[in-house]
Amino acid sequence: MAVALDRIRVGSAPDSWGVWFPDDPQQVPWQRFLDEVAEAGYSWIELGPYGYLPTDPARLADEVDRRGLRVSAGTIFCGLHRGPSEWESTWEQVSRVAALTRDMGAGHLVVIPSFWRDDKTAEILEPAELTTEQWGHLTRGMERLGREVKETYGLDIVVHPHADTHIDTEEHVERFLDSTDSGLVNLCLDTGHYAYCGGDSVKLIETYGERIGYLHLKQVDPEILADVVANQIPFGPAVQRGVMCEPPAGVPELGPVLTAAQKLGVDLFAIVEQDMYPCEPGKPLPIAVRTRKFLRSCGA
Template structure:
């Protein structure tokens, strides 16, 4: 067995978008599961069409010989206490734990504008030391609890939320312990003006989950210049699958191999399936990652997976 023990999974966003039902909302979940398994994916992250009862979810995934990768949790620790959040997360945490998931995607949705028509610069921010400290303390307590149940928090830095930029991630990481894992989302950190490889190098010990999302720089530039909302950027194609944008996945995968990362690589690309056909793009993302993972070695300064014209 290779020392680089990673598994390649996918989020159902390639087929159907939870935030924008108009993008593939009519597609049955069974289509996504059938096509994902046919392509070669080993597991799926949750979407809003999955069963929320542990045994029903286990039975469904077993039909397709798929594993549960993880599942997004909409947290509100910016507004409520750790104790309130622990009470709220119960059913979701049980769903993950009973289906073998060892990480939980934590997305802070308090005050977020990721689903609203507001321009991205109007996102919420913590401005004071006290605000950062209070939030970090709540997150730490919450994360220690989920870890006691066998599931580690994988904190998702996200466009339109409190923790979006590399500087935001720095503030959060320095105020929390290893109980709080970091989800590296290559697309979101690039959109936010950062470098996924630099973030990975800085927090190698904290990265416990990876969303492999590519970015179209020309669309990101338009989103910034025209004050688009996050959803406008998505509709206009800011994100795509690995191998179809500007992210240097060869270097990212090479660094993950070097640090001994063991976990999931998850293809996640919010796109309009009418413009970006689900099967073709999901397959492209899989083949890009599969080739990099299976390569005997990757040079530190390898070229990007695709040159941008």
């Protein structure tokens, strides 16, 4: 029998319903997402792309409350490695998302670094490696973001290592953590993205446990990933090939990840995020039901 993971709060996100954009005809309507995520047995959700769910706090609160749901976090993208000139546009985005996140009673803002390669066209937008100066901009910028988001909105930022960004591999993640203040910046460990980029989630949790502030649960298909790596396929087309797969078919094993997280002795959100953009409207719900059942079998 699985050990009860009583410090782990399981949820899901619009991403698991194929939602990547505020508005896209290939995506399910937000009402259907809310209905189905509740039906699948989840009680926590993320906001997803700002503007997908209603942005009026009173209306959104009503919609989630009557489905028995609560919000765990909002999400933003930013390119703070480019230096102080990025701050104004970053804060403009943050202020909208963080205000709604706070108003929904959530405590976290997930921060994803900007892509160095276009996730649709594969166009190289920037070098994949940052210069020393850019690393300085990135770490100082994230610390400033953490400080000001906390002071202004009462939220903790958790930085999300992500494929095709500058915080991706074990080397980059460890460099980022070693260069930032744990009082200002912690990590959203996405098990799928970290495996996609060659990292070991259990090892990271055991080594940098005090920096793990939030989890995204997903798996990668090792065979598809090998082809993606060999052919340097960008993230968007890799997702369309099914590189992010339904658990427990892929890696890493989620049971050991959740057990390692439980051992940290702190309350952690573990939000299921199975990248599936675009997908057929009827595909997400059965996967979500099976995934929730699987996570219960792990004790979560």
